[in-house]
Amino acid sequence: MNTVTFTDKSFAENGVDLADTASLYSMISAAAAESPQRDSLCGPDGVPLTCAEVDLRARALASALAARGVRAGDRVAILGPTRLEWALLDCAVLALGAVVVPVYPTSSHAQITHILSDSGSAFFVAETEVDAERLRAAGAGEVWTFERIEEWSRGAIADDLAATIAAVRADDLAMLVYTSGTTGVSKGCLITHRNMFVAAANTVVRTGKMFDGTTVHALPLSHVFGQTILFACLYGHSRTHLLPSIPDLVPALPKLRPTFLALIPYALEKIRKHCRTLLTDEQEDAAVRAGLAALREPGASGALTSVDNPVARALGGQLRFVISGGASLDDSTVGFYAGFGVELLNCYGLTESATAVTVSAAGTNRLGTVGRPIPGTAVAIAAEDGEVLVGGGHVSPGYWGGAADQTAVDAEGWLHTGDLGTLDADGYLRIVGRKKEILVTSGGKNVAPTPLEDRVRLHPLVSNCMVLGDGRSYVTALITLDAARLAEWRTRHPDADPHDAVESAVAEANSLVSRAESIRAFRIVEGDFTVEAGLLTSSRKLRRNVIAEAYAADIDQLYPVSAPAR
Known part of the structure; x- marks a missing residue:
């Protein structure tokens, strides 16, 4: 295949990867060993678990699941909004070598039925009894709630758990994430431990020291973007507050005071609408103009970066960076945030690449682009039609169940994204169209x-x-x-x-x-x-x-x- 490829070795080859004998859980165990007292995941009360406590809680949950029959390779369907218990259960399932099957909370009955049937899930978890009934109505057997599993986990950690964790390999299946296809029938995308590790760890490497800070995670863990950001936070040793949804984010920002966020355009637009109530039209227009000028001409003055301004206070006073993914973002929104000292780092990816292909690093944004390839990633443009092609350790090995005979990867190992794009001489990717007919709303929802x-x-x-x-x-x-x-x-x-x-x-x-x-x-x-x-x-x-x-x-x-x- 004739391609135009960005092949700068610092991006295409020098990425972080897992040893074949390691698993995604190594993030949690390594953090516990290296920084046991460092704050990690936080519940709604704002009280953080340390890295050592996250490891301990996850192992206790894994022991409880194992005692009830969960084994390596078993699919565990989980339905519920983002919360601390979801994140810990994620880690516990992966520790056992079992497979996480996320179910979106707003999925229809038909969608849930398809996911449970196609995945062959044997175990089912829901946040509430209402959600449990939705799973049962879709064909689930016994459904456990987060609270019930938490009660079980108060027992002793299994003697053989360390050996179970050590037996999980990098290329074992970690997640089955269902994504819409052109026919509308959702396909179970295979995400291995290596896929998720490469995507998450190299996003951290690409963005420098950004993840060495405080964030609020309100992206759904039922979506691959939410999963990748969770593990990026664990790898980067972030202090991570978990909230159920985007609407919970706006009132929480002044109290939780994040230094960085990962959001979708819908959330950025919602926050901007709130901030507009604190400004006059003239102030908003001035901020947008100043922000765009600073982005177009690095070093331009005029951005309103003082923590004394009302927008900075509404954002918590410490927010500097936001990774924005899932859909295109209007330049005026980019300018608005830049005008108040917040840099939006555009990114690009898809489920089949564990959501990470490119991301901008601090100070390197170029308007209209989605950044450069993360380390360990090769991006090419097909000469025939301009399709964006991707290669790297984060590329999914294929699909599950009814879609197992399909593949998005060609004989040369390139993932065909279905998106059309261009690469400039410095490796910045610009998305110019969509080859496939899937629509992506400004909220990042595939339709x-x-x-x-x-x-x-x-x-x-x-x-x-x-x-x-x-x-x-x-x-x-x-x-x-x-x-x-x-x-x-x-x-x-x-x-x-x-x-x-x-x-x-x-x-x-x-x-x-x-x-x-x-x-x-x-x-x-x-x-x-x-x-x-x-x-x-x-x-x-x-x-x-x-x-x-x-x-x-x-x-x-x-x-x-x-x-x-x-």
Whole structure:
């Protein structure tokens, strides 16, 4: 394959890796040995566990699980929001060589059923009895709660646990993370101990001393980004406060005073909206201009970095860096944070690379790029079509279950990302488009449009449907009606509104997915998507970009621009 590859050895070769005989748990045991009294993970009360205490708690949980039959290779499905108990259970399952199967808290019944069935999970854990019932309804057997496992862990640590931990190898399976495919059927992506270690450790190496600080982790541990950041924090010896969700983050920042964060654009936008209430329009505009100037011309003056300003106080007074991943980020948001002394470090990755491919380091950001490859990573651009290709120890060996015969890695070992990009002479990656049809909302949620479109099209009145939402805060749809059927329907229902009838089709489609993936608004548009009009291919596939151009005015109606609340 002809490629243009960034091959600077300092990035492509000099990465941190696991010895073949080591496992991901070595992060926890090494931290306990090297810095036993250093603060590590923190619960909602803010009281930290030291590195030694994290190791002790994880081993106690592992012993409790082993006593109840969990063995190496067993899949353990876990449903719940991010919290200290989730993180410790993560470590315990991995210590045994068992496999973590995260289940997103907002997943639909159909999605949970598929994950449990496809993964072949034998053990099930939920935060609450409500979540436990959701797992049982989807086919789970006995479901344990975090609280129940915690009670079991108060017993003695198993005599043979050290030998069990030592038996786990770098290339053993650590996690099965389910991600949407182009058909909409989620695929279980294999994440080995090596994959996660390489992604997490080299993110720390790439960002210098940033992880040697305090952070608040509110990303979902059911998502690979949340998992990678958790282990990066453990590897980097961060003081890590765990919170259930992004909405919990804003009120917590002044008290917890992080020095760095890892977030998605949705969270950054939410924090910015809160900070706007503390500023005048003129102050905000000045901050954006100053921030963008500083980023475009390093050394430019004017950024409002004083801890005495209201935004700095709202962010805790110590925040300097934020890793931003999961979706594209508007330049004005980057400028806003830079104007108040916070540098956003853009990054890029996907589930099949344990979420880490590139990340910017402090002082090296270039607007419009997603940074340079992390150590141990090679990034190439396919000459044929401009697709971004990735190589390294973090690349997944493949998929599980019903998708086991699929692969995203070619014969030369390159992971095909499905994204289109360019690399400059210094190795900065710029994403310019998406080869695959998966949409990524501004909240970082992957949405497969095809199943939604297929379900809406089943309605008698509907001729075609195109789902939108890439880079947007929510999902919408353009819908066309079958002219002949509409005329017949109007005869039978002269006083009815076709919009109400189509709404039932949208509701049925939404039942297939989580709320974040559901269609929030739709618009019935004039005409139809046809081959003759150039809106469909000869095989009747949607020409999405062409349709978006043709119906730009309708799309604008679905995403109205309103003045920010103050």
